[in-house]
Amino acid sequence: ALPFPTVAAIDGACMGGGTELSLGFDYRIAGSHPKTEIGLPETKIGLIPGWGGTQRLTRLIGPSLAAEMICAGETVKVPRARQLGIVFDVVPSDQLLEESRRLLQWANQSGDYREIRRRKKLPVGLTEEQMTFTFAVLHAQVSAKTGGHYPAPLAALNAIAKGCNLPLEDGLKAETEAFLPLVGSTISRNLIAVFFMTQRLQKDPGVADASVKSRDVGQVGVIGAGIMGAGIAGANVRRGVPALLIDAVPAGLEKGVAAVAKSLQGRVEIGRMTIPEATAALARLSSSLTVNALSDRDVVIEAIVENEAAKVKLYGEVEKLLPPGAILTSNTSTISITRMAKSVKAPERFAGMHFFNPVDRMQLVEVIRGEKTADATVSTLVALAKHIGKTPIVVRDCPGFLVNRILFPYLNESLVMLEEGASPRGLDKAATAFGMPMGPVALNDLVGLDTSLYAGRVINTAFADRAANTHILEDLVAAGRLGQKTGAGFYTYAKPGRGADDPALAAMLKKHHKDPREIGMEEMTDRLFLPMLTEASRVLSEGIVREPGDVDMGLILGIGFPPFRGGILRWADTVGLPNVLAKLKRYEHLGSRFQPTEQMRRLATEGKGFYPDAQRGGDLLEV
Numbered sequence: 001a002l003p004f005p006t007v008a009a010i011d012g013a014c015m016g017g018g019t020e021l022s023l024g025f026d027y028r029i030a031g032s033h034p035k036t037e038i039g040l041p042e043t044k045i046g047l048i049p050g051w052g053g054t055q056r057l058t059r060l061i062g063p064s065l066a067a068e069m070i071c072a073g074e075t076v077k078v079p080r081a082r083q084l085g086i087v088f089d090v091v092p093s094d095q096l097l098e099e100s101r102r103l104l105q106w107a108n109q110s111g112d113y114r115e116i117r118r119r120k121k122l123p124v125g126l127t128e129e130q131m132t133f134t135f136a137v138l139h140a141q142v143s144a145k146t147g148g149h150y151p152a153p154l155a156a157l158n159a160i161a162k163g164c165n166l167p168l169e170d171g172l173k174a175e176t177e178a179f180l181p182l183v184g185s186t187i188s189r190n191l192i193a194v195f196f197m198t199q200r201l202q203k204d205p206g207v208a209d210a211s212v213k214s215r216d217v218g219q220v221g222v223i224g225a226g227i228m229g230a231g232i233a234g235a236n237v238r239r240g241v242p243a244l245l246i247d248a249v250p251a252g253l254e255k256g257v258a259a260v261a262k263s264l265q266g267r268v269e270i271g272r273m274t275i276p277e278a279t280a281a282l283a284r285l286s287s288s289l290t291v292n293a294l295s296d297r298d299v300v301i302e303a304i305v306e307n308e309a310a311k312v313k314l315y316g317e318v319e320k321l322l323p324p325g326a327i328l329t330s331n332t333s334t335i336s337i338t339r340m341a342k343s344v345k346a347p348e349r350f351a352g353m354h355f356f357n358p359v360d361r362m363q364l365v366e367v368i369r370g371e372k373t374a375d376a377t378v379s380t381l382v383a384l385a386k387h388i389g390k391t392p393i394v395v396r397d398c399p400g401f402l403v404n405r406i407l408f409p410y411l412n413e414s415l416v417m418l419e420e421g422a423s424p425r426g427l428d429k430a431a432t433a434f435g436m437p438m439g440p441v442a443l444n445d446l447v448g449l450d451t452s453l454y455a456g457r458v459i460n461t462a463f464a465d466r467a468a469n470t471h472i473l474e475d476l477v478a479a480g481r482l483g484q485k486t487g488a489g490f491y492t493y494a495k496p497g498r499g500a501d502d503p504a505l506a507a508m509l510k511k512h513h514k515d516p517r518e519i520g521m522e523e524m525t526d527r528l529f530l531p532m533l534t535e536a537s538r539v540l541s542e543g544i545v546r547e548p549g550d551v552d553m554g555l556i557l558g559i560g561f562p563p564f565r566g567g568i569l570r571w572a573d574t575v576g577l578p579n580v581l582a583k584l585k586r587y588e589h590l591g592s593r594f595q596p597t598e599q600m601r602r603l604a605t606e607g608k609g610f611y612p613d614a615q616r617g618g619d620l621l622e623v
């Protein structure tokens with residue numbers, strides 16, 4: 001042991017290995033820099049701290065708090081780090097070195113550090129009862145959160161449970177034992193890939209030409225104060241971009257403004273915003289019943305009803321009011337950007353900016369390039385989306401754009417299987433067992449069956465060669481069962497959330513049955529995800545997006561595709577394309593949605609995957 005005290009001075013983000021290193025010091029002292037943050041986020045990439053973090057943090061702040069932080073991969077800002085006792089003190093950043101020296105001197109003189117060292121090496125000393133209770137509760141919490149799909153948090157918990165009542169040295173061995181099986185595992189590799197794809201998107205300017213400059217966006221206009229418009233205006237004002245919210249209907253405008261205020265208030269209530277911050281954000285919101293006030297807006301986002309004629313008419317009125325160089329965008333889900341661009345005077349400054357519902361919680365924004373959209377427009381919108389805290393993905397115009405185009409084959413196949421006798425609950429279970437946050441049937445209820453029917457028609461018509469026709473949605477919509485919003489869809493809802501089975505549905509489904517049979521879990525899973533995969537391959541080979549990572553991140557952020565699978569394309573790589581092709585062959589008779597694309601055949605023959613680093617013939621053979 002060193003014959004003198006040690007102090008780690010932390011100023012800025014201190015993550016993972018950095019935190020572990022600092023835990024080896026006698027004291028930690030933090031600078032007040034706003035970016036200072038401390039934590040062990042390893043579980044987020046499918047690993048656990050492997051340099052003593054699970055043992056040293058446990059001895060420093062106690063097993064429960066340490067387990068909570070480590071299992072969630074949570075990082076803490078300095079006030080909390082001090083409160084927890086992770087750092088000895090917080091001082092202004094410019095005095096950090098001086099204060100560290102002072103602490104060293106004091107520790108040297110007082111000898112206090114010797115006692116700290118001695119205690120750090122001891123077992124935590126929980127009684128058997130305390131052990132049982134603490135870890136039973138933590139185990140239940142972590143299991144509920146990870147749903148059996150993410151092994152790392154439980155491994156971290158095991159390391160803590162096994163090691164905390166042992167001397168440090170033995171604790172460290174327990175950590176290593178728990179750590180090794182995770183390194184290089186498929187799940188960890190996938191999560192690391194997602195981490196890098198996220199970083200790439202954060203840096204991506206959205207266009208290939210590095211010389212393209214994005215324009216500064218000082219203020220935006222949002223037309224249509226409905227669910228989406230209010231959400232979009234709220235996202236802007238929260239991040240410091242003044243937004244003018246417009247609606248043609250006074251009650252609609254009022255509702256939209258109230259929705260923005262309510263969401264800001266919600267953030268204050270959960271401690272994500274202070275009252276002055278929320279007040280300042282609300283002050284950035286202005287509203288109007290006419291479009292005349294748009295003359296000083298750099299970007300206008302249209303979010304009125306999904307009606308092409310109404311949108312195009314509005315663009316005619318708006319375009320002439322806008323200042324030179326301003327960009328006009330549409331939040332449409334289903335209408336062609338290229339086609340609408342034909343009716344505007346400056347198609348190079350027209351694009352899609354497709355936010356997801358609820359805007360508050362969904363990070364993804366698809367920036368849709370029409371045929372004539374200029375690079376500068378794309379890069380400006382990408383920069384704006386990032387500025388307001390979103391993750392933009394640039395997508396070339398096509399029916400359904402990126403996410404809905406790949407989502408609909410999955411939703412559609414669930415309807416086809418309902419016709420073949422599958423139960424709604426069974427289909428949802430197959431999807432959630434695969435790792436989806438909810439199944440296709442529950443998702444349809446959430447989206448609204450009318451919306452799904454309408455959007456599905458647009459996509460099915462566009463890709464008629466591979467879309468199977470079903471009439472279940474039409475029937476339910478005609479019966480007024482629109483999903484959660486009307487209290488009943490496939491399931492019934494006493495209140496929004498988890499639906500209950502409805503005996504009346506069985507009779508409605510029965511009318512659509514075609515030679516009903518038992519469909520096993522494996523077939524359900526295959527048939528839900530394989531059409532999604534073939535469509536994803538088409539999207540990629542048509543150049544709708546630029547990289548496989550765009551497809552995968554779009555699905556992860558847009559529909560909650562399980563990150564531990566790395567996205568649909570990475571999942572296929574993990575299974576191995578020859579295995580995927582063999583699986584597809586089983587369902588070929590069902591239609592071309594089960595036919596591998598040229599790209600898939602070629603990659604399989606060449607022994608490659610969608611990604612250059614694909615592991616061939618992976619170790620995750622189960623779907």
Ligand SMILES: NC(=O)c1ccc[n+]([C@@H]2O[C@H](COP(=O)([O-])OP(=O)(O)OC[C@H]3O[C@@H](n4cnc5c(N)ncnc54)[C@H](O)[C@@H]3O)[C@@H](O)[C@H]2O)c1
Pocket residue numbers: 223224225226227228229246247248249252253302303304305306307310314331332333334354355356357
């Ligand atoms: N709801 C979703 O989940 C979702 C998701 C992504 C994209 N979108 C798209 O966003 C757009 C808006 O959807 P929404 O769900 O917010 O609709 P909504 O019905 O909640 O709101 C539309 C608002 O636009 C107003 N409006 C209609 N015509 C207008 C006009 N000419 N000028 C000014 N205001 C007008 C209406 O009064 C209404 O308040 C649509 O294009 C939709 O396809 C919706």
